[in-house]
Amino acid sequence: MVKARKYIYHSHFDGLPKETDLKLVEEELPPLQDGEFLTEAVFLSVDPYMRSRASGVDLGSTYIGSQVAKVIESRNPKHPKGEHLVGRFGWRSHTICDSKSDFWVVPDLEDLPLSYSLGVLGMPGNTAYFGFLEICQPKPGQTVVVTGAGGAVGSIVCQIARIKGCTVIAIAGSEEKIKWLSNDLKFEHVLSYKDDDFGAKLEQVTPEGVDCYFDNVGGEVTSVVLTRMNEFGRIAVCGAVSGYNNDFSVKASPIQYLMIRKQLRMEGFNVYRWQALWFEGIAQNKKWLEEGKLQYRETLTEGFANMVQAFINMLSGRNVGKAVVKA
Ligand SMILES: NC(=O)c1ccc[n+]([C@@H]2O[C@H](COP(=O)([O-])OP(=O)(O)OC[C@H]3O[C@@H](n4cnc5c(N)ncnc54)[C@H](OP(=O)(O)O)[C@@H]3O)[C@@H](O)[C@H]2O)c1
DSSP: OEEEEEEESOOOOOOEEEEEEEEEEEEEEEOOTTOOEEEEEEEEOTTHHHHHHHGGGTTBBBOOOEEEEEEEEEEEETTTTTOOOOOOSSSEEEEEEEEEEEEEEEEOTSSOOGGGGGGSSSHHHHHHHHHHIIIIITTTOOOEEEEEETBHHHHHHHHEEEEEEHHHHHOOOOOOHHHHHIISOOOOOOEEESSHHHHHHHHHHHOEEEEEEOOOOOOOHHHHHTTTEEEHHHHEOOGGGGGGGGGTTOOOOOOOHHHTTTOEEEEEEOGGGGGGGGHHHHHHHHHHHHHHHHOOOOEHHHHHHHHHHHHEEEEEEOBBEEEEEHH
């Protein structure tokens, strides 16, 4: 008999989540039936959507999330023992699956770490790859602004923009992210949205305006960036993390006015729009990693018991790159 550990949604988040909002419990799993297989979490992801989508989660149910899991027992010949997959199984240590469960099999990563499947070679990497290239349509020589630039999605967008020959303006909050973007990733224009003179600094580094904006944060920062857009600019509306802890009640911004005046095209997207091309994104990002054109960083928290703290840290900006938990 296998005992799974899982986090259940215990009390509604109010602002930044608290340790006591999620509760770690045990669940006895039944023996496998024909066609089923048992997986064990190896790495678990903590992502901003886990906060923004909390209102759709019932109290008492397993909390939403993805993990890299290993098949440890199988009565399904298509998914043998030892196979690794990325599954949307929630915050749990062990899961009984069948072929219809919500997962994809990890492709051959050669020497790259398995945890990359939750980041640059998984959902966040594909969000950057498809969201930026398809919606922003960047051209060499153009100016691209990226918010959330030191995180899982933003750090990849910045580097793809550079690969495509664009001038990149990276915007982040924590000092560690700013240092990583400037000193290690060698971006020339790295701004902190927390600076009092953020607007003036943005104006200084965008003398020819902004052609593409990849927006991870929304709110007031976005209102400032919009004032720098060129006519017919393209905006990928990827996320609005600045509003997630206060249920999106951010200050009103002059978005519509600027959209009309500058004839901007702004498009929100969900990465699963490109589900049919999923492995194309992974293959291209893997190639860029191997060629040294993409650099990748993770903030790893050890232990399933520390998941809630890892989640809170990520929402508070204490991750650099992708936040991952090692089970
Ligand atoms: N559309 C899609 O399909 C899709 C898919 C994946 C992700 N997303 C979105 O993409 C965005 C980035 O996700 P990620 O996984 O890469 O997360 P991440 O950037 O690795 O982590 C979240 C970061 O958000 C920043 N942040 C927190 N509060 C903020 C605020 N008030 N203003 C500005 N920044 C704030 C913090 O960094 P600082 O240190 O910079 O403050 C924090 O580290 C999120 O909005 C997410 O919802 C969308």
